[in-house]
Amino acid sequence: MIRTVNITKIYRGNVVALRDVSIDIIKSEFVFLVGPSGSGKSTMMRLILREDQPTSGEIYVAGKNVAQLASWKVPALRRNIGCVFQDFKLLPNKTVFENVAFALEVIGVSRGVIRRQVPEVLELVGLGDKAPHLPDELSGGEQQRVSIARAFVNRPQILIADEPTGNLDPTTSIEIMKLLDLINRRGTTVLMATHDHAIVDAMRRRVIELDKGIVVRDQERGVYGYGAQV
Amino acid sequence: MAIKIDYALQESATNIRRNMFITVAAILVVGVSLFLGGSALLLQHATARASDQWTSQVEVAVFLTNDISPDERTQLQNDLTAMSEVARVTYESKAQAYERFKRLFANQPDIVNNTSPDALPESFRVKLKDPHQFGVIRDRLDGRPGVYQIRDERQTVHELFKATETQRKMSFWNAIIVFIAATILIATTIRMAIFSRRKEIGIMKLVGATNWFVRIPFMLEGVVQGLIGGVVAVCILLLPPVRSLLSSTGPQLAFSQSFRFQVTYGDIVLYGSFMIAAGMLIGVLGSLFGLRRFLDV
Ligand SMILES: Nc1ncnc2c1ncn2[C@@H]1O[C@H](COP(=O)(O)OP(=O)(O)O)[C@@H](O)[C@H]1O
Numbered sequence: 001m002i003r004t005v006n007i008t009k010i011y012r013g014n015v016v017a018l019r020d021v022s023i024d025i026i027k028s029e030f031v032f033l034v035g036p037s038g039s040g041k042s043t044m045m046r047l048i049l050r051e052d053q054p055t056s057g058e059i060y061v062a063g064k065n066v067a068q069l070a071s072w073k074v075p076a077l078r079r080n081i082g083c084v085f086q087d088f089k090l091l092p093n094k095t096v097f098e099n100v101a102f103a104l105e106v107i108g109v110s111r112g113v114i115r116r117q118v119p120e121v122l123e124l125v126g127l128g129d130k131a132p133h134l135p136d137e138l139s140g141g142e143q144q145r146v147s148i149a150r151a152f153v154n155r156p157q158i159l160i161a162d163e164p165t166g167n168l169d170p171t172t173s174i175e176i177m178k179l180l181d182l183i184n185r186r187g188t189t190v191l192m193a194t195h196d197h198a199i200v201d202a203m204r205r206r207v208i209e210l211d212k213g214i215v216v217r218d219q220e221r222g223v224y225g226y227g228a229q230v
Numbered sequence: 231m232a233i234k235i236d237y238a239l240q241e242s243a244t245n246i247r248r249n250m251f252i253t254v255a256a257i258l259v260v261g262v263s264l265f266l267g268g269s270a271l272l273l274q275h276a277t278a279r280a281s282d283q284w285t286s287q288v289e290v291a292v293f294l295t296n297d298i299s300p301d302e303r304t305q306l307q308n309d310l311t312a313m314s315e316v317a318r319v320t321y322e323s324k325a326q327a328y329e330r331f332k333r334l335f336a337n338q339p340d341i342v343n344n345t346s347p348d349a350l351p352e353s354f355r356v357k358l359k360d361p362h363q364f365g366v367i368r369d370r371l372d373g374r375p376g377v378y379q380i381r382d383e384r385q386t387v388h389e390l391f392k393a394t395e396t397q398r399k400m401s402f403w404n405a406i407i408v409f410i411a412a413t414i415l416i417a418t419t420i421r422m423a424i425f426s427r428r429k430e431i432g433i434m435k436l437v438g439a440t441n442w443f444v445r446i447p448f449m450l451e452g453v454v455q456g457l458i459g460g461v462v463a464v465c466i467l468l469l470p471p472v473r474s475l476l477s478s479t480g481p482q483l484a485f486s487q488s489f490r491f492q493v494t495y496g497d498i499v500l501y502g503s504f505m506i507a508a509g510m511l512i513g514v515l516g517s518l519f520g521l522r523r524f525l526d527v
């Protein structure tokens with residue numbers, strides 16, 4: 001579902017964010033991308049979303065070579081990838097319903113479908129009763145659930161989450177993880193960047209660890225640190 | 231590409247409301263710019279038309295001496311009419327000449343009062359089949375008793391228009407500069423609108439909105455601004471004092487009251503639609519410039 005072949009990303013000023021990274025994530029997998037701050041996790045996400053292009057190497061998402069993709073085909077790619085961020089990226093002047101509906105509106109989905117799908121997905125994330133509220137009337141965890149609803153509302157094949165629990169307390173984080181797990185069990189491939197040890201250790205899923213842009217570990221049913229391995 | 235018209239319209243309306251102040255400023259500047267540029271071109275058009283019209287209408291004037299006898303006069307008229315180059319001959323008496331003179335200088339009574347009804351010569355107004363034949367007529371009539379002076383009035387028209395030619399050329403370049411300035415201004419308002427909504431745009435692009443879907447509301451906004459600017463320009467142009475002011479800046483022919491330089495409503499309709507079209511073009515160009523680089527995925 002997501003496959004990279006020797007990708008290297010060098011930013012201006014000779015900052016090497018990723019070096020020779022080759023990973024292969026198959027359909028319906030749940031994968032943690034771990035590593036200290038600055039190790040290249042977000043860069044990886046940005047390359048998958050084609051927000052940026054690798055300096056060299058190839059990236060295949062759902063069979064398409066993203067690095068070579070014509071720019072007019074990028075929107076179609078992104079419709080297949082839901083994304084969730086640490087800072088939620090909700091529109092403050094739109095209600096919960098409108099925030100989720102927005103993701104459908106801008107890809108030209110009809111009103112009828114929006115009226116059906118949005119309440120459904122809000123129900124799924126447990127916010128059925130919050131539809132008319134504005135984001136700042138919600139807790140951080142609830143806001144993140146809105147953003148997950150938005151990422152998932154058009155049933156993408158892939159969900160990318162860049163430190164989705166980074167701003168949340170441990171209890172709320174667990175709620176979010178349960179939700180991502182639920183989404184994964186419905187068949188969506190999930191790639192989540194994090195440096196939250198507790199979560200990674202608790203979930204026991206595949207772990208890919210980056211350090212200074214290099215893959216130093218790729219382990220089925222892993223935990224966060226090397227310490228746990230020995 | 232699934233772009234919903236009502237969505238696009240609603241978005242541009244929201245944008246315009248949010249940036250009301252700068253939007254109104256842009257519309258006014260575009261309006262005034264289009265008015266200045268457009269009216270310069272309008273004047274040029276009216277002048278060119280007047281030049282054609284006047285040149286084709288003015289005649290050769292054969293002024294008669296005071297002591298011409300009625301026989302000589304009749305003979306001269308018959309000879310003129312008989313000439314193959316001549317299309318038409320009309321006679322203008324001293325009294326008619328004075329009437330015309332009075333009308334011409336109606337707002338300068340001093341000049342009229344100081345001129346006796348007798349002072350203006352009688353004349354034949356000769357219309358030639360081919361205006362270039364003036365030389366032939368002059369050679370034939372020169373020195374003939376009773377003929378005081380032969381004048382090609384077309385020449386006078388030409389000189390008059392030559393005097394305003396550089397002015398008109400300048401006004402064309404003025405219009406170009408004004409057009410560019412207005413475009414830059416619209417681009418600026420679009421930039422601001424984009425800036426104030428960059429978060430929304432970022433999300434739109436992340437969830438897979440096409441570039442055109444993001445662009446079109448902004449372009450529509452630019453076009454609407456340009457369109458309203460054009461309408462403002464036409465409204466200014468339609469103000470009666472503005473129209474007469476414009477008419478008064480054109481070349482004026484002192485010797486003929488039938489050639490009043492006029493900016494007609496026809497001209498205004500023609501150039502008004504041109505200004506509105508130019509306003510929309512400015513809107514499209516401005517928003518394209520404003521959007522440039524900003525929305526590359
Ligand atoms: N747009 C950018 N321009 C230049 N350097 C960048 C840019 N984005 C990230 N970097 C650098 O690339 C490296 C990896 O960053 P990032 O992918 O954000 O890591 P992480 O998400 O793991 O913290 C860091 O050294 C960071 O400073």
Ligand SMILES: [Mg+2]
Pocket residue numbers: 041042043162
């Ligand atoms: Mg990061």
